[in-house]
Amino acid sequence: MKSCLVVDDSKVIRKVARHILEGLSFEVREAADGREALDACLASPPDVVLLDWNMPVMSGMDFLRALREASLSAKPKVVFCTTENGIAYIRAAIEAGADEYVMKPFDRETLQSKLQIVGMA
Numbered sequence: 001m002k003s004c005l006v007v008d009d010s011k012v013i014r015k016v017a018r019h020i021l022e023g024l025s026f027e028v029r030e031a032a033d034g035r036e037a038l039d040a041c042l043a044s045p046p047d048v049v050l051l052d053w054n055m056p057v058m059s060g061m062d063f064l065r066a067l068r069e070a071s072l073s074a075k076p077k078v079v080f081c082t083t084e085n086g087i088a089y090i091r092a093a094i095e096a097g098a099d100e101y102v103m104k105p106f107d108r109e110t111l112q113s114k115l116q117i118v119g120m121a
């Protein structure tokens, strides 16, 4: 069973993502900010991280940079998830180490296709 860490400060988004991902047979964990997510990855790296951009405590971008510098036993794929649809944001995220991105609001088909692109569904 593949594992996904859903990182978003919105409880509603986490719930929606969890529902979709469990329907795709993922084992799902949640984190409410980048710091919680980093701790979760250091404790046990997931196969894939679904990552929000704007969060308190530690943003998605700061998390991404910290994740790529951390020495983990396995390197999670990162699907960056955002409402910021400017190409500059997407480019910055890819440069910081994101593997793919998905625009909010996303549905099951969209998320599944992005997970397929990174080899996770």
Ligand SMILES: [Mg+2]
Pocket (backbone or CB within 6 Å): 008, 009, 010, 052, 053, 054, 055
């Ligand atoms: Mg947010």
